[in-house]
Each structure stands twice: as C-alpha cells, then as structure tokens.
Amino acid sequence: MGLNSSITRYNNLFLNSVLSNLKRAIDLGGFGEEFFTYLSHPMRTVSVSIPVKINGTIKIYEGYRVQHNNALGPFKGGIRFHPEVTLEDDMALATIMTLKNSLNGLPYGGAKGAIRIDPAKVSKEELEAVSRGYARALVQFIGPDIDIPAPDLNTNPQIMAWMVDEYSKMVGRNAPATFTAKPVQLWGNPVREYSTGYGAALWTRNAARRFLKGIEGATVAVQGFGNVGYWLSHFLTEMGAKVVAIGDIGGAIYNPNGFNPDDVKATERKTGTVANYSGSGVRKIGMDELLTLNVDILVPAAVEGVINYSNANAVKAKIIMEAANGPVTADAEEVLYKRGIYVFPDIGVNAGGVVMSYLEWVENLQWFIWDEEETKKKLDYMITNAFNRVYDRWQKMSGATIRDAAYIDALDRIYQAMKWRGWI
Ligand SMILES: NC(=O)c1ccc[n+]([C@@H]2O[C@H](COP(=O)([O-])OP(=O)(O)OC[C@H]3O[C@@H](n4cnc5c(N)ncnc54)[C@H](O)[C@@H]3O)[C@@H](O)[C@H]2O)c1
Structure with missing residues (x-):
C-alpha cells in the first residue's frame, strides 16, 4: 500500500492528521516507506x-x-x-x-x-x-x-x-503491575495526582532557559485549569514564573501582577469556574483574548485544536507548550514556525503521567514502595533527559520544528528495535 493511500484510507480527521505528522517525520528522518507502512x-x-x-x-x-x-x-x-x-x-x-x-x-x-x-x-x-x-x-x-x-x-x-x-x-x-495510576493504598504512587502538570512545568522551565531569559519572571497564560493546567500553574509559580491569565470552560481571567494558582483553584472548586475569581487588578477576558495575549509562554492545557489556522497569526506568545493532546493543528504550526514562535510538542510536554506510570509499574514488579521525593527525583531525571535529547537533535537540524525533532528521536529508537528484531 502506498504512503498516501495509507493516510487517506480512514474517514477520521484526527487519525489522518496523526498519520500525516508521522509521514512527515519518517520522510524527514529518511527512515523509508516500509517503516511508515508498518507504523x-x-x-x-x-x-x-x-x-x-x-x-x-x-x-x-x-x-x-x-x-x-x-x-x-x-x-x-x-x-x-x-x-x-x-x-x-x-x-x-x-x-x-x-x-x-x-x-x-x-x-x-x-x-x-x-x-x-x-x-x-x-x-x-x-x-x-x-x-x-x-x-x-x-x-x-x-x-x-x-x-x-x-x-x-x-x-x-x-x-x-x-x-x-x-x-x-x-x-x-x-x-498490581497490570494497571497503573491506581490509588496509593492499592500500590499506586503518591506523585500520580500531579505528575503530568509537574512534567509539563519541567519542560516549560527547560524551554524558558533555552529560548527566553529563564523561567523567573516569565509571564504565562494557561488555558484549562483541570488536573494538568492547575498543577502546571502551581509548579511554574513555585519556579518563579508569573501566571497572568487562566481560563477554563466557564471563562478566563487576567491579572498583570500574576495569580496565586492555589487561590484560583479554591474558587474554581467552590463555584465551578475560575471566571468567578476576583481581586484587585483582576479582569475577566474572553478565551480568544487569552490565547492571543502578549505573554512569554502560552500553555494550552484543555482540548485539541484550539490554536488553528484561524488564530495562529494573532498569537503573540514567544513559546507554546502543548500540555493538552494536539492543541496546535499542523497548519497552525506552519504559520507559527514562519513567525518564529516555537511549539513544544505534547509527546514530550505532557508525558509526566506515563513516566510516573512506568515508575509505578517498576515498583509493583519489584514490590518496592518509593516515597514521594524519590519518585519525583526519578521523574525529574527522565523528563529532563527527554527534553535535552529533543533540544540537542533540533539544534543539529535545519528547517525543522521541535515536533519534528521529537518525532524523529522517538522514531529512531523504534526503528532500531524493529531492525534488530528483523521486522524491517
Ligand atoms: N491528566 C493527565 O494526566 C493527562 C496526561 C496527558 C495528557 N493530558 C491531556 O491534557 C488535557 C487536559 O487534561 P486534564 O486531565 O487536565 O483534564 P480535566 O478534565 O481535569 O480539565 C480540563 C480543563 O479544560 C477546560 N476546558 C474543557 N473544554 C474547554 C474548552 N473548550 N475551552 C476552554 N477550556 C476548556 C475545563 O474547564 C478544565 O478546566 C487533555 O488534552 C488531556 O488529554 C492529560
């Protein structure tokens, strides 16, 4: 089956878009048609x-x-x-x-x-x-x-x-090792609750060190204030960033002086949305405004496709961290790339949850019980390692997005394993 017929054989936009990204990276990495047909x-x-x-x-x-x-x-x-x-x-x-x-x-x-x-x-x-x-x-x-x-x-x-x-x-x-993210009392681990938000904060801090003047004082707008958006905001604030805009399905708020995410979460828990949070310097804004604010870092942490061809030209952030799955469409990324705005891909940014799951699985297989600090240290190491590999690879490429570098890094490991096994 040819490459194009493999992509278009499904009547599903999401799957076709994933296959298009896959094909682009396989072509760029020079892995060959057979590998794409397989995957x-x-x-x-x-x-x-x-x-x-x-x-x-x-x-x-x-x-x-x-x-x-x-x-x-x-x-x-x-x-x-x-x-x-x-x-x-x-x-x-x-x-x-x-x-x-x-x-x-x-x-x-x-x-x-x-x-x-x-x-x-x-x-x-x-x-x-x-x-x-x-x-x-x-x-x-x-x-x-x-x-x-x-x-x-x-x-x-x-x-x-x-x-x-x-x-x-x-x-x-x-x-127990058959399922992960179990309750702590059933061999789960204590980092589960915040692992994805924490991992996304680590990626953001690393990105800010390379592409901005560091995380301290960097301004951040966050769309989505659920498990990922809240914990990410919490840890970024701890790291010295200034979260100036927060939005959820009920509306969005802006404060140039920065929010305390824990206070905003308390309001959201009580009333159902962050939009009810008030205080000096706080004003309500629309979601369109949140996505196009003049901030250093924009973090879509809600749903897919929110940064698309129709608003990509209006985005003013310097870097975008994909905490949600697929929030930036492929055509929007092309526009952003030309405008010098860097997009950090979901397969790295929001991987804290699956890395935590891996650690829980290892604990369960060995009947280890690691405490919170030990698990967090291991998570930190693995996440930072992935960021550094993607950054180093991207620096050696020309004309590539950071997503391209991440996909090629991921594909390379799979390709080598399949070669050794004799599958391709
Ligand atoms: N939770 C995880 O461990 C994890 C891991 C990897 C990826 N993700 C991805 O991160 C994203 C968020 O997951 P979560 O677990 O935080 O979800 P959640 O349900 O806890 O929170 C979702 C948040 O997004 C907001 N939201 C929903 N629709 C919206 C819209 N149309 N406009 C603006 N805001 C909207 C909600 O109000 C809420 O604040 C999803 O894309 C998910 O697939 C989550």
Whole structure:
C-alpha cells in the first residue's frame, strides 16, 4: 500500500492528521516507506462487547483496545470512557502513545483503550460493572508484560482499582503491575495526582532557559485549569514564573501582577469556574483574548485544536507548550514556525503521567514502595533527559520544528528495535 493511500484510507480527521505528522517525520528522518507502512497499521485491534445486567435488563457496551506497536516492550496506554469515541480515534491515540513512550525512553510500545459510555449518565454500580466487564473481556490480551492500561479521559484510580481487582481474580493471583495510576493504598504512587502538570512545568522551565531569559519572571497564560493546567500553574509559580491569565470552560481571567494558582483553584472548586475569581487588578477576558495575549509562554492545557489556522497569526506568545493532546493543528504550526514562535510538542510536554506510570509499574514488579521525593527525583531525571535529547537533535537540524525533532528521536529508537528484531 502506498504512503498516501495509507493516510487517506480512514474517514477520521484526527487519525489522518496523526498519520500525516508521522509521514512527515519518517520522510524527514529518511527512515523509508516500509517503516511508515508498518507504523500506519496497529499490530492488534481488539473489539469487545461488555454485557451488564442492570435492574434485570441487559445492556451491551462497546469497548476497544488498540495495541499499536510493541517493538520496544509491552503495550502501554490509557483507557478512555466517552460516548462518542471511535475505534479510529483509539488508533490515532495508540499511535501517539508508541511515539510518546519511545521519546521518554520507556520500555513500552503504544496502546489505547476505550469504552463508548457517558460515565456522568450511569450509576456507580453500572460504572463498576462496565469497568470489571472490560477487564474480564481483555484478560488474555493484557498483563504486566503484555499490555498495561492506565486512566485517560473520564477514567480514574477508582476505575483502575476495580479493573485490577477483576483481573487479579481472573488470573488467580495479585497482579498490581497490570494497571497503573491506581490509588496509593492499592500500590499506586503518591506523585500520580500531579505528575503530568509537574512534567509539563519541567519542560516549560527547560524551554524558558533555552529560548527566553529563564523561567523567573516569565509571564504565562494557561488555558484549562483541570488536573494538568492547575498543577502546571502551581509548579511554574513555585519556579518563579508569573501566571497572568487562566481560563477554563466557564471563562478566563487576567491579572498583570500574576495569580496565586492555589487561590484560583479554591474558587474554581467552590463555584465551578475560575471566571468567578476576583481581586484587585483582576479582569475577566474572553478565551480568544487569552490565547492571543502578549505573554512569554502560552500553555494550552484543555482540548485539541484550539490554536488553528484561524488564530495562529494573532498569537503573540514567544513559546507554546502543548500540555493538552494536539492543541496546535499542523497548519497552525506552519504559520507559527514562519513567525518564529516555537511549539513544544505534547509527546514530550505532557508525558509526566506515563513516566510516573512506568515508575509505578517498576515498583509493583519489584514490590518496592518509593516515597514521594524519590519518585519525583526519578521523574525529574527522565523528563529532563527527554527534553535535552529533543533540544540537542533540533539544534543539529535545519528547517525543522521541535515536533519534528521529537518525532524523529522517538522514531529512531523504534526503528532500531524493529531492525534488530528483523521486522524491517
Ligand atoms: N491528566 C493527565 O494526566 C493527562 C496526561 C496527558 C495528557 N493530558 C491531556 O491534557 C488535557 C487536559 O487534561 P486534564 O486531565 O487536565 O483534564 P480535566 O478534565 O481535569 O480539565 C480540563 C480543563 O479544560 C477546560 N476546558 C474543557 N473544554 C474547554 C474548552 N473548550 N475551552 C476552554 N477550556 C476548556 C475545563 O474547564 C478544565 O478546566 C487533555 O488534552 C488531556 O488529554 C492529560
């Protein structure tokens, strides 16, 4: 199958865009057509039906697990619960996980799972039944050295706890290393809650040291104030940055003197949105204004596609950190690149969660219990290492984006493993 037909064979924008980015990097890195053909097909796609009996009635939920590539080790990636998720979305996300795991030096291939369910619309009992049903349906396809799932959109440590319990019952032994981001009391680790935001803050500090005058005093606008956006703002403030704008689905606020993110979080927890935060010097702004503020650093930490062809020309930040997955579209990145605005890619910036998951898996396999400081130190080392590799590679390239450098770094490791194995 030719390159172009591999990209356009799906009727799914997200997957086609992931395949386009992949092709661009494979071409730029000179890896050859065979490698693209390989990586544009997941190795295994499992579709399951999950029957649950609620009040005497049977309901069937549809679930997937896409195991994209395991040249570097067991498959790894989250499970998302969403009513509109499709198998092709899952394929796109699994492909990204292969790259993310490789870039961060983890001994994993990439995977992603999903169940078509709206968790807000079902009872806790139904959610538990569906979660256990998914673990049962996949029992022969997952395991500590086969495929290790974790949470993603709308899934959490409670869901991981049900799944690890069900899996352990099925295999007849305690098997904590099959799922990560579990509750601390069930062999999870204490860094889980803030690992992605912390990792994104480390990438931002490293980027500010190379591309700005350092993180101290740098002004930051953050879109999205959930798990990632809040913790990122918290740690950046601790590092000396000035978070001057914060926005969420309910609106956005600006204060040229900088916010205390913990205070803003307290308001958001109480009232549902950061837009209700008030104080001297604070004014409400629109989300369009937040994304185009004259700041040093812009951090989209909410949803995909928010910086696109229609607003890329208006962006004034000097660097953009992709804390969310896919917030900058490929055509926007071209515009930003020409304007000298650097975009740091999601596969590096938001990898703190999966690096933490790797550390938890190692602990579980060895029955180690590392404390918070020790885990954080290891996370710090691995994240900084990935940043430095991407930066060094990018410096040696010409005409390349930082995303190109990150993709090529990730692909190189997978390519070498596949070569040694004799797959290509
Ligand atoms: N949580 C993780 O460990 C993790 C890891 C890797 C990547 N990510 C990615 O980071 C992003 C954020 O994840 P999270 O866990 O913080 O989610 P979350 O649900 O905790 O928070 C999302 C935030 O974005 C805001 N938001 C949602 N839609 C918006 C919109 N249209 N405009 C403006 N704001 C909007 C919400 O109000 C909320 O503040 C997602 O892209 C996710 O895939 C998260």
